[in-house]
Structure formats: structure tokens, C-alpha cells
Amino acid sequence: xxxxxxxxxxxxxxxxxxxxxxxxxxxxxxxxxxxxxxxxxxxxxxxxxxxxxxxxxxxxxxxxxxxxxxxxxxxxxxxxxxxxxxxxxxxxxxxxxxxxxxxxxxxxxxxxxxxxxxxxxxxxxxxxxxxxxxxxxxxxxxxxxxxxxxxxxxxxxxxxxxxxxxxxxxxxxxxxxxxxxxxxxxxxxxxxxxxxxxxxxxxxxxxxxxxxxxxxxxxxxxxxxxxxxxxxxx
Amino acid sequence: xxxxxxxxxxxxxxxxxxxxxxxxxxxxxxxxxxxxxxxxxxxxxxxxxxxxxxxxxxxxxxxxxxxxxxxxxxxxxxxxxxxxxxxxxxxxxxxxxxxxxxxxxxxxxxxxxxxxxxxxxxxxxx
Ligand code: FES
Numbered sequence: 001x002x003x004x005x006x007x008x009x010x011x012x013x014x015x016x017x018x019x020x021x022x023x024x025x026x027x028x029x030x031x032x033x034x035x036x037x038x039x040x041x042x043x044x045x046x047x048x049x050x051x052x053x054x055x056x057x058x059x060x061x062x063x064x065x066x067x068x069x070x071x072x073x074x075x076x077x078x079x080x081x082x083x084x085x086x087x088x089x090x091x092x093x094x095x096x097x098x099x100x101x102x103x104x105x106x107x108x109x110x111x112x113x114x115x116x117x118x119x120x121x122x123x124x125x126x127x128x129x130x131x132x133x134x135x136x137x138x139x140x141x142x143x144x145x146x147x148x149x150x151x152x153x154x155x156x157x158x159x160x161x162x163x164x165x166x167x168x169x170x171x172x173x174x175x176x177x178x179x180x181x182x183x184x185x186x187x188x189x190x191x192x193x194x195x196x197x198x199x200x201x202x203x204x205x206x207x208x209x210x211x212x213x214x215x216x217x218x219x220x221x222x223x224x225x226x227x228x229x230x231x232x233x234x
Numbered sequence: 235x236x237x238x239x240x241x242x243x244x245x246x247x248x249x250x251x252x253x254x255x256x257x258x259x260x261x262x263x264x265x266x267x268x269x270x271x272x273x274x275x276x277x278x279x280x281x282x283x284x285x286x287x288x289x290x291x292x293x294x295x296x297x298x299x300x301x302x303x304x305x306x307x308x309x310x311x312x313x314x315x316x317x318x319x320x321x322x323x324x325x326x327x328x329x330x331x332x333x334x335x336x337x338x339x340x341x342x343x344x345x346x347x348x349x350x351x352x353x354x355x356x357x358x359x360x
Contacts, residue, residue, distance in 0.1 A: 158321060161321040161322055162320070162321050162322065162323075162324060164324065181239070186239065186241045187241040187242055187243060190241060190243050191243055191244065194243060194246055194248060194249050195246070195248065196248050196320065196329075198248075200248050200251075200252055200317075201320075201321070226252075228241070229243055229249060230249065230252075230253065232240055232241055232242065232243055233238050233239070233240055233241070234238065234239050234241060
């Protein structure tokens with residue numbers, strides 16, 4: 001089938017404003033949007049720029065707006081979106097070139113919540129792992145699935161309005177450690193998220209939950225963090 | 235839930251404001267609804283004059299009611315406005331100025347309202 005791909009292009013050295021360019025590509029309906037972009041880059045216009053790495057929905061590098069929704073190009077099939085496809089860079093982050101955005105503000109927020117295991121407890125006697133029951137592990141299972149693609153944060157209207165908001169992805173990654181029974185920096189993380197630009201900027205729009213390619217219940221995770229701040233219980 | 239841990243979190247201004255919004259919202263459901271049904275439907279806006287207010291405020295219960303309405307509704311609204319503005323004001327300095335400005339605005343209007351409720355109605359002598 002012949003697919004029309006309309007791409008929002010931007011070359012900072014030449015263009016004052018981004019503008020759309022349309023390509024026609026021969027494709028199967030089981031092809032991924034990433035395949036179409038590769039085809040265009042390989043056969044029609046080598047200057048087309050986008051990020052990709054694994055091609056299997058794991059590295060999180062090819063998040064973009066496809067027909068108005070944030071998705072991974074490598075997980076979106078032509079048959080899911082039809083033969084008229086519009087591809088744009090993620091909203092809310094500075095554009096670098098074509099579909100590539102500057103992820104620095106996103107990762108700055110991510111670092112702010114200390115997204116790593118912290119424990120001031122002594123190493124267990126046998127010098128091996130810190131044990132955890134299956135129930136305790138289940139408590140934060142959902143938020144371990146994040147691949148930091150930024151689909152959620154850049155779909156959030158609060159983040160569009162003010163990019164100083166830490167955003168859903170940072171809160172999801174804080175949630176992963178806040179509810180981990182082995183971690184001891186819970187209070188510090190909750191205190192950071194209780195600040196003006198923390199969880200209170202979330203207006204439960206649910207855009208993040210819909211955008212997440214890993215199907216994480218993001219709005220629920222944010223609500224659990226709010227609840228933990230209010231009740232002092234995790 | 236089993237194995238729940240307790241953590242100490244210092245409540246900051248944002249946490250208190252967030253709780254305030256929830257509690258006042260609950261209080262406002264009966265307060266604002268009853269106020270609206272009474273004033274706009276049963277009495278009717280065109281029949282509200284100084285006389286009516288004098289009769290109404292002759293009973294102290296109505297003064298308490300109006301005081302709660304003023305305290306909750308106006309603070310709820312002004313804090314809501316602050317939340318929306320915080321989304322769009324990107325400079326931290328400006329956010330602080332706007333917050334203080336709104337606080338003063340809220341205080342002045344609330345005080346005028348409180349004076350009226352406490353002072354009651356004095357009919358012009360003519
Ligand atoms: S290329 Fe790695 S997630 Fe799509």
C-alpha cells in the first residue's frame with residue numbers, strides 16, 4: 001500500500017520555523033512507523049534526522065508525536081494509524097533538528113528525584129542481597145517498567161505550560177524507590193516532590209497514562225505519591 | 235496494608251494549600267448550593283436589598299453562615315487562581331510577588347466582608 005507520511009521538519013541552520021514535508025512510501029500494513037522513517041532517510045532524503053537505537057521498544061529513544069499521540073515509532077504499526085501519517089517531534093522540549101528534541105530538561109528533572117537505590121542500613125550479615133517479600137516487590141512493580149522515553153512528560157498539559165514542573169516521568173521513577181521497602185531515602189524524595197513544582201502541578205489530566213508505551217498506570221502512581229506526602233505513610 | 239512504613243515529612247506551604255483546597259471544596263458543596271438555591275431561586279436576586287439583608291442578618295446564624303461562605307469560597311477561589319497563574323509564570327521571583335499580591339487582595343476583600351458581617355446593617359436615617 002502507498003502511505004503518505006507528513007513530517008514536521010526543522011533545520012536550525014536554514015529554517016526560521018519548522019514546516020511540514022510530505023513523502024510517499026510503499027509499505028506493508030505490518031511495517032512500523034520507524035521502518036517508514038528509515039525508508040525515507042535511506043531512499044528519499046538522507047538529511048531526515050531522528051533518534052533510534054534498539055528498534056524493540058526498550059531503549060526509549062524514538063518517542064515522537066504520531067497522528068497527534070506520543071508513541072514509540074518502533075512500536076507503532078502502519079495498520080494502527082492508517083495510511084495518512086503525521087509525524088512531529090515531542091512537544092514541550094526544545095527542538096534540535098527534525099524529530100530530535102533536547103532531552104536535557106527532562107533528565108534534569110529525573111536526576112532531581114535521586115533515581116537510584118539509597119540505603120544507610122548495614123549490609124546483611126551473609127554479605128548478600130537485602131531480602132524483600134513478593135508483596136513488597138509488587139508494591140512498585142509497575143513503575144520499574146519505565147524506559148525514560150519522555151512520552152508521558154511531553155504529553156502533560158501542566159508540563160507544556162511550565163517546564164519547571166518535574167513531570168510524570170520523574171515522579172514515576174521516584175515512586176519506584178519511594179515504595180521500595182529496602183530504600184531509606186523515602187522522606188527526602190517525598191520532600192522534593194512536595195515542593196511547588198512537584199506533584200501538586202499534576203491536575204490528573206491522564207494524558208501521561210494514555211501516552212505511556214509501557215502501559216504504566218502513571219496517574220495512579222502520582223496519586224500514590226501525593227497520598228504518601230499527605231499521610232506520611234508508604 | 236501490611237508492612238507500611240511511616241515517614242516524617244515537614245509540611246510546607248504547598249501541602250497545606252493542597253489540603254485546604256480539598257477541605258474547603260467539601261464544605262462548599264452544601265454552603266454554595268444552599269446559598270444559590272436560597273438567594274437566586276427562592277428569594278430571587280431582584281428582591282435582595284438592604285432591607286432583606288437587615289432581616290437576614292438579624293439572626294446570628296445567617297451571619298455565621300455568610301462568614302463561612304466568605305472564608306471558604308473566597309480563599310478557595312483565590313488559591314485556585316494562584317495555582318493557575320503558577321503554571322504560566324516562569325520566573326520564581328514573579329511567582330513570589332504574585333503570591334503575596336494575591337494574599338493582600340484576599341485579605342483586603344475578606345476584611346471588608348468580615349466588617350460588614352460583624353457590623354451588620356445600619357439603615358440610613360431618613
Ligand atoms: S528504538 Fe528503542 S524504543 Fe524504539
